[in-house]
Amino acid sequence: xxxxxxxxxxxxxxxxxxxxxxxxxxxxxxxxxxxxxxxxxxxxxxxxxxxxxxxxxxxxxxxxxxxxxxxxxxxxxxxxxxxxxxxxxxxxxxxxxxxxxxxxxxxxxxxxxxxxxxxx
Amino acid sequence: xxxxxxxxxxxxxxxxxxxxxxxxxxxxxxxxxxxxxxxxxxxxxxxxxxxxxxxxxxxxxxxxxxxxxxxxxxxxxxxxxxxxxxxxxxxxxxxxxxxxxxxxxxxxxxxxxxxxxxxxxxxxxxxxxxxxxxxxxxxxxxxxxxxxxxxxxxxxxxxxxxxxxxxxxxxxxxxxxxxxxxxxxxxxxxxxxxxxxxxxxxxxxxxxxxxxxxxxxxxxxxxxxxxxxxxxxxxxxxxxxxxxxxxxxxxxxxxxxxxxxxxxx
Numbered sequence: 194x195x196x197x198x199x200x201x202x203x204x205x206x207x208x209x210x211x212x213x214x215x216x217x218x219x220x221x222x223x224x225x226x227x228x229x230x231x232x233x234x235x236x237x238x239x240x241x242x243x244x245x246x247x248x249x250x251x252x253x254x255x256x257x258x259x260x261x262x263x264x265x266x267x268x269x270x271x272x273x274x275x276x277x278x279x280x281x282x283x284x285x286x287x288x289x290x291x292x293x294x295x296x297x298x299x300x301x302x303x304x305x306x307x308x309x310x311x312x313x
Numbered sequence: 314x315x316x317x318x319x320x321x322x323x324x325x326x327x328x329x330x331x332x333x334x335x336x337x338x339x340x341x342x343x344x345x346x347x348x349x350x351x352x353x354x355x356x357x358x359x360x361x362x363x364x365x366x367x368x369x370x371x372x373x374x375x376x377x378x379x380x381x382x383x384x385x386x387x388x389x390x391x392x393x394x395x396x397x398x399x400x401x402x403x404x405x406x407x408x409x410x411x412x413x414x415x416x417x418x419x420x421x422x423x424x425x426x427x428x429x430x431x432x433x434x435x436x437x438x439x440x441x442x443x444x445x446x447x448x449x450x451x452x453x454x455x456x457x458x459x460x461x462x463x464x465x466x467x468x469x470x471x472x473x474x475x476x477x478x479x480x481x482x483x484x485x486x487x488x489x490x491x492x493x494x495x496x497x498x499x500x501x502x503x504x505x506x507x508x509x510x511x512x513x514x515x516x517x518x519x520x521x522x523x524x525x526x527x528x529x530x531x532x533x534x535x536x537x538x539x540x541x542x543x544x545x546x547x548x549x550x551x552x553x554x555x556x557x558x559x560x561x562x563x564x565x566x567x568x569x570x571x572x573x574x575x576x577x578x
Contacts (some may be wrong), residue, residue: 196463197538198542199432199533199534199536199538199541199542200529200530200533200542200543200544201542201544202540202543202544202545203543203544203545204545204546204547204548205373205377205545205546206373206426206545206548209366210505211505211545212366212369212370212373213369214391214502214505214553215373215552216369216372216373216390217364217369217389217390217391218389219387219389219551219552219555220387220388220389220390220551220554220555221317221324221386221387221388221389221392221554221555221556222389222392224344250470250474251469251470251471251473251474252466252467252468252470252568253469254469254470254473254474254477255454255466255469255470255471255473256443256466257434257437257473258437258440258451258469258470258473259437259451259454259455259466259469261434261437261441271495280435283408291356295512306549
């Protein structure tokens, strides 16, 4: 991985979440003779989605905004906020990412349904 | 000829050599061919596959090793053919024209993924600075007990979510304007975390890679302090190879006269 300015380069997806997104959800898939034969594969594929609209999300956004300090003379709150905001991103970088993704999904969501509907 | 079921990695041109790296379960990878087409396979073994990090990464490694040397149409993880004969007769022969044409489409190309994340609180600050309504909602909550502001906080959060969606859309469109000129195909991808601004996959001619990267570097410099941008690849065209069932059915009608009756839909 190399960085130029704010551009980071990676030869291939490295976090498990990205690998899952690529390899469980993309690529050729054919029915009948050539079958998908993996335990729990559908559950994982559908779970690895993000659903934006949920009350928890709204409350988290509100909390982040409330703690945001616009005057920049007080520093209180900013540190906590950036920790909040970076948490999801950091999870995306680690092996624990799948759990993070699953948590983010709760609440169902149009997108999951669309995707699984499109597949059937 | 292998009698057991085969685990499939990718469709490749038939003159492709087997990748040196091992496949799932450390089994050797070989190439099953028919005409101009080949498929990278390893013996599937008994029992269902496990979805494990090690297996997923192994699948990825086999495909990417092949992709560095040749054109690949990667299979999704977990695809197994009942036998070598089924693979040749019911997949490679029945879909010969479609697969050959797809291999031709992807020849000399590679996939790059671009992921952008807002740095720290950059996005929230922008939203607050540009939205009087957000600032007003924020003031109405400040200093009051949580229980008294539940609905106001949800309203504020909704407003932030809507603002973020708009910001993401504008940033994504701006980046796309720069990069799509350097790419054969572009596909927006769903963000996988709240902090992501946008994600997109690009299919780029290998000869255009340097130009594509230069355009992205310029964009990252413009966005410094605001967006972190990650470029992943070059890699196999995972995001572009999708063939849906109607493609396959159409291809089957073209290449076979009469139904063999084994194709469950």
